[in-house]
Amino acid sequence: MKRNFFCLLLALLALCVSLPVQAQDPARFDAEIQQLVQSRDSLRLVAPILFVGSSTIRMWQWLPEDFPDMPILNMGFGGSHMSDLLHHAENLVVAVRPRKIFIYEGDNDLSSGKSPGRVMRDTRRLLRLLGQQLPGVPVVLISAKPSPSRWDKRKRYETFNRRLEKLCHRRPELAYADTWFIMLDEQGIPRGDIFLQDQLHMNRKGYELWAEALRPYL
Numbered sequence: 001m002k003r004n005f006f007c008l009l010l011a012l013l014a015l016c017v018s019l020p021v022q023a024q025d026p027a028r029f030d031a032e033i034q035q036l037v038q039s040r041d042s043l044r045l046v047a048p049i050l051f052v053g054s055s056t057i058r059m060w061q062w063l064p065e066d067f068p069d070m071p072i073l074n075m076g077f078g079g080s081h082m083s084d085l086l087h088h089a090e091n092l093v094v095a096v097r098p099r100k101i102f103i104y105e106g107d108n109d110l111s112s113g114k115s116p117g118r119v120m121r122d123t124r125r126l127l128r129l130l131g132q133q134l135p136g137v138p139v140v141l142i143s144a145k146p147s148p149s150r151w152d153k154r155k156r157y158e159t160f161n162r163r164l165e166k167l168c169h170r171r172p173e174l175a176y177a178d179t180w181f182i183m184l185d186e187q188g189i190p191r192g193d194i195f196l197q198d199q200l201h202m203n204r205k206g207y208e209l210w211a212e213a214l215r216p217y218l
Contacts, residue, residue, distance in 0.1 A: 024081060026087035032078075046071070048098050049102070050100070051072065052103055053105050054081075055077075056104050056107065056145065057075075057102075058076030060076070073096060073098070080108065082119050082123055086122055094133045097134070100137065100140065101130070101137060102139075103139060103140070103141055106164070107144045138175065139174050140174075140217045141177065143179050146180055146189075148189075148190045177217055182209050
């Protein structure tokens, strides 16, 4: 009886351990990446300004409108982590040969339980790859944003943002774009008027704030 119980317990533990690994398998984006590459090739942009990252980038449908007369390319893929971008960097970033790169990752990573240190390790690995493949290309790292649905994890986000900013200050090819404070109200909590109903993704007003904050980095 006890042996059967322990066997069942071990099986359940193995299942719990394996689920996060499966959920973070970068191959889950293969079909979406293929569609993005096909769309990119059809645009025939030369040395574009690349925006890449998770759904916060993917859902920025007004990017070309917010930055007119600029060769803007949106290669966001929803639900991604920094590790996913690292895995797909050759297709999503290197192959584009961009003049500048804006990256938004870390939001989903931290929400899923990854530590700021782990996300920073993935960030450094990605930057190392980009430095080797695209030497001299400026990279703008966008801070993880505050949102009502993930506000309980804000300490983790603030730690990550501080480390991201510190990294950028040490390297001349990097810039840190702070979007955290512009999204807070006078009480220091996420503004209620800039999010969709899911309380995670931004509405048009939220993206207008982002456009204003990021314009100096273009």
